[in-house]
Amino acid sequence: MDFRIEDISPEEISRRLSVVEPLTESVRRLIDAVIRTEVDDAELIAATERIDQVVQTLRSRQRDGSFGTPYTPTFIGMPWGNAAVGARNAIAPPLQIRTESGVAECEMVLGAAYEGPGGCVHGGVAALMLDQLVGEAASTDGLPSFTGTLTVRYLRPTRLGALSARAEVTGREGRKTFVHATLSDDDGVTVEADAIMIAPKGFALPGGEVLPHPATAQEEN
Numbered sequence: 299m300d301f302r303i304e305d306i307s308p309e310e311i312s313r314r315l316s317v318v319e320p321l322t323e324s325v326r327r328l329i330d331a332v333i334r335t336e337v338d339d340a341e342l343i344a345a346t347e348r349i350d351q352v353v354q355t356l357r358s359r360q361r362d363g364s365f366g367t368p369y370t371p372t373f374i375g376m377p378w379g380n381a382a383v384g385a386r387n388a389i390a391p392p393l394q395i396r397t398e399s400g401v402a403e404c405e406m407v408l409g410a411a412y413e414g415p416g417g418c419v420h421g422g423v424a425a426l427m428l429d430q431l432v433g434e435a436a437s438t439d440g441l442p443s444f445t446g447t448l449t450v451r452y453l454r455p456t457r458l459g460a461l462s463a464r465a466e467v468t469g470r471e472g473r474k475t476f477v478h479a480t481l482s483d484d485d486g487v488t489v490e491a492d493a494i495m496i497a498p499k500g501f502a503l504p505g506g507e508v509l510p511h512p513a514t515a516q517e518e519n
């Protein structure tokens with residue numbers, strides 16, 4: 299896994315986000331527009347050419363491979379290509395997740411790009427959002443955890459539109475954290491999930507042994 303360190307200040311992080319977040323929002327509007335447009339074929343072909351020109355400009359200077367998750371020396375993560383919450387990733391659902399001890403929650407408005415059954419949220423998108431939320435809830439004590447097992451129950455179809463989601467830690471056992479999560483619309487819960495999150499070897503255990511961070515462990519190996 300990629301654990302590169304980038305020595306930049308929180309102010310520099312904010313500055314970079316202030317530039318890329320509007321770009322990502324613009325691409326989200328583009329995705330929605332492409333799905334729902336009813337313009338004629340000539341306009342679609344002209345739009346394809348204009349979009350390809352923009353792609354060419356962006357590709358004139360580009361990193362190899364994926365974005366990865368760079369960390370500052372004080373472990374502020376920058377997962378900007380992440381499929382669930384990447385600030386540069388327009389296919390990520392628009393989530394602004396808030397966390398407090400053992401809890402992660404957010405509200406979101408999902409449009410045409412997240413459709414599965416007609417007019418409803420794709421089950422994989424619901425699972426993606428809940429997977430991220432259980433990960434963030436499990437990691438609020440500073441011990442990042444991977445999803446070991448995620449069990450998802452779809453109780454009824456989730457209409458596209460305004461939704462909310464919440465994850466809460468229900469127990470911890472060694473490196474395992476148990477988390478329950480829900481996705482809800484105005485009428486209540488539509489999807490629920492239970493996760494077993496695992497803190498990989500190489501991270502500090504809460505109140506116990508401090509293991510090397512993967513970034514430094516990698517250098518030592």
Ligand SMILES: CCCCCCCCCCCC(=O)SCCNC(=O)CCNC(=O)[C@H](O)C(C)(C)COP(=O)(O)OP(=O)(O)OC[C@H]1O[C@@H](n2cnc3c(N)ncnc32)[C@H](O)[C@@H]1OP(=O)(O)O
Nearest residue numbers: 429430433434437440442444445446447472494496498499
């Ligand atoms: C602060 C920043 C915020 C950061 C915020 C971060 C949010 C991240 C959210 C993103 C979530 C993701 O998508 S994560 C990506 C999807 N997940 C993955 O790719 C994980 C792939 N799997 C793995 O890397 C590995 O299998 C691990 C790390 C899950 C486990 O490996 P391990 O560490 O070697 O585990 P091991 O020693 O064998 O077992 C330890 C204990 O866990 C149990 N265990 C092991 N695997 C599993 C499993 N899959 N499901 C259930 N339980 C398991 C074992 O029975 C054992 O229990 P006992 O005997 O002790 O009782």
